[in-house]
Amino acid sequence: MNSIWPLVQNETIKIIKKKRFYVVLLVLLVLVPMFTYAQMRQAQENRTKFGEDWRVELQQAITDNQNSLGSDRVPEEWKKYRRVFVQQMQYYLENDVNPNEPGGVTFTREFLDNSSSLFIPLLIMTIASDLVSAERTGGTIKMLLTRPIRRWKVLLSKLITLTMFVSLIVVSTFIISYVISGAAFGYSGFNIPVFTGFQPGDTGTDMSSVHAIAQWQFILMQMGLIWFVGLTVGLLAFMVSVLVRSTAASIVIMMAALIAGTILTNMAASWSTAKYLFMVNLGLTNYLSGSPAPIEGMTLPFSLGVLAVWALASVIVSFAVFTKRDVLN
Amino acid sequence: MDSKLTTTHPMVTADSQSVSSQEEIVLSVQHVKKKIGKKWIIKDVTFEVKAGEIFGFLGPNGAGKTTTIRMLVNLIRPTEGTINICGYDVTKQPEKALAYVGSIVENPEMYPYLTGWENLEHFARMQPGVDEKRIQEVTEIVRLDERIHDKVSKYSLGMRQRLGIAQALLGRPKLLILDEPTNGLDPKGIRDMRIFIRELASQGMAVFVSSHLLSEIQLLCDRVAIVGRGSVIAVGGVTELVEDTQHLVIWELEPQAQGEQILQSIPSIQVLDLESSNLDNDTAASLRPHSIITATPEEYISTTIATLVQAGIQIHNVRKLSPTLEQLFLGVTEGEFIE
Known part of the structure; x- marks a missing residue:
């Protein structure tokens, strides 16, 4: 038995028949309309407040944020974000581009932006966390490993299948988000210019490399980065599911790590070694839109590197453990 | 058939090609030991199984039967000793050795969310030369053809047992390993299972059956290895062993x-x-x-x-x-x- 594809076929059938992927789609189908509705209400409210002109609305947002910069009660951390935000919005205003041009595509871009560090990793965990542990809990691992196939091949087939499903989840998130929000906001907007290349620094945002790209290009870049984040989280969850016998434990471990990431992102600014943890590096899309990095010294290549090291390490651990370990129960 | 009671085992490594099919040694276990943590779970296990015989592996619960079976199918790596199946070392060439083995280790656990047929297809994809016709064949052998397209979660224990055997037979094995095959079956199921195992052996398959019930081994097996506390105490013909008692x-x-x-x-x-x-x-x-x-x-x-x-x-x-x-x-x- 030389080909790995029949094994990948097996794994794919199992994921689909176990209805794991349907759960992912269902979660998207329930949540995206909720976000769409919330967005719609906000747009309506803004329209009654500022009329049809988005410039008035944007100017108001800039003024609000500038005012809060003067307040003592606002922590310095927040002020950093707001200063960057103000600069960006001014840039949009000067170039006469509406950053919040309502439309399905803009909604999708924002949705992807917000879901990259927690929501999509969570969806991926639904599949990755029980790829191996479910075989152990169900006892089917005995059947799987007593066939005339090397263990590394069995594991590789699972890994390939995982990669396929990570890609599928990222693409489905885009499609579902676009189709549903498009019904509310219209399906146009792929060619709206979006600015990227903001480089937040200590002294203010460096505008020298800012340039406009079409929104579809921006989304494509986002999806690439989200795919990378998703794959890393998927591989880590995969490793945990090799190490831990119970699926529940494996999900809890990964959830704890991800949530710790979001908490750390908000408070670890002064603990600079935290930047080597994978969970604070999941917000890759923020580098595109130009939000300041949670910890100093973090850049897009840095984060990509950190994630790659974590992903590689978990693949090595997974294979080392899976091929050597005795199956005792 | 070796009818003499032996407690020492001077054995020659099996070479499946050069031995005639009547005396062909399908499974050869030589001085296998296993240490888990600091404890020797298996102290010394040696025996051989020939083509066409039903070989019993008899011992009380906790004697190391399941651990030994897991070593036979490469789920556990022996600390010392060798296991050869049809001339291939299980640890070194699992992809060759395991091609000759069909096994059920403990309970026949299949994917409950797949149908019986889908389960068999799944395992068919994991070995060469198993086509749809063979799947149809094995479902008929275990008489599961009526319910084969139902989900396994709806199967009774007996049906799962039969599906497990169908799965084990898929690759036309030379050695069938069954761990306590009558566990949880009703008396009729146990009788059917016995008849079935004899049929397989008469076609030249070596069947390795573990049990903690002497009566079961007596009714079914030609030869038996008796294990206690991680060692094989005796290997011999079942009738002779019982007569000496x-x-x-x-x-x-x-x-x-x-x-x-x-x-x-x-x-x-x-x-x-x-x-x-x-x-x-x-x-x-x-x-x-x-x-x-x-x-x-x-x-x-x-x-x-x-x-x-x-x-x-x-x-x-x-x-x-x-x-x-x-x-x-x-x-x-x-x-x-x-x-």
Whole structure:
């Protein structure tokens, strides 16, 4: 038995028949309309407040944020974000581009932006966390490993299948988000210019490399980065599911790590070694839109590197453990 | 067939090609040991299984049967020793050795969310030369064709057992390994399973069956290895092993005290109390308060009866019990393995 594809076929059938992927789609189908509705209400409210002109609305947002910069009660951390935000919005205003041009595509871009560090990793965990542990809990691992196939091949087939499903989840998130929000906001907007290349620094945002790209290009870049984040989280969850016998434990471990990431992102600014943890590096899309990095010294290549090291390490651990370990129960 | 009781094992490594099919050694286990943590779970296991025979692996729970079986199918790596299947080392060339093996380790666990057919397709994709026709064949062999397209979660235990065997047979194995195959089956299921296993063996397949019930091994197997505390204590023909074992005889005599006195006076008869006799539950429950349990060599039974009759004692009942695993142990180890 030389080909790995029949094994990948097996794994794919199992994921689909176990209805794991349907759960992912269902979660998207329930949540995206909720976000769409919330967005719609906000747009309506803004329209009654500022009329049809988005410039008035944007100017108001800039003024609000500038005012809060003067307040003592606002922590310095927040002020950093707001200063960057103000600069960006001014840039949009000067170039006469509406950053919040309502439309399905803009909604999708924002949705992807917000879901990259927690929501999509969570969806991926639904599949990755029980790829191996479910075989152990169900006892089917005995059947799987007593066939005339090397263990590394069995594991590789699972890994390939995982990669396929990570890609599928990222693409489905885009499609579902676009189709549903498009019904509310219209399906146009792929060619709206979006600015990227903001480089937040200590002294203010460096505008020298800012340039406009079409929104579809921006989304494509986002999806690439989200795919990378998703794959890393998927591989880590995969490793945990090799190490831990119970699926529940494996999900809890990964959830704890991800949530710790979001908490750390908000408070670890002064603990600079935290930047080597994978969970604070999941917000890759923020580098595109130009939000300041949670910890100093973090850049897009840095984060990509950190994630790659974590992903590689978990693949090595997974294979080392899976091929050597005795199956005792 | 090797009918001699052996406790030492000078063996030659099997070469499947050069040996005739009648005597072909399918499975050869040589001085296998396994250490888990600091404890030697398996201390020394050596035996061979030939094509066409049903080989029993008999031992009490916790003796290391399942651990040994897991080593046979490469789920556990032996610390020392070698396991060869059809000439291939299981640890070094699992992809070759395991192609000759079909197995059910402990319970036949299949994917409950797939149908029986989908499960078989799944395992068919994991080995060469298994097509749809073969899947159809094995479902007919285990008589599961009516329900094969139902989800496994809806199967009864017996049906799962049969599906497990269908899965094991898919790759036309030369060696079939069944771990306690009658566990959880009803009496009819157990009988069917026996007939079925014999049929497979008559077609030349070697069948390796583990059990903790001597009766089951007696009814099914040609040869047996007896394991206790991680070592193979004896390997031999089942009939010979059982014949060498002391038989328990239960007497119901009147007057009881006098009868017991006579029994005690015969040197080759040993009167036992209930605790030391290791009876199984069913037999123990059938005893009356005045029953006398003795260990009596078979050939002495009729002369003893004559002696009792001469002494004017009424014999209400004499029952010879088939030996239990514990007694067999006593026979082969002279008691050293019984705690």
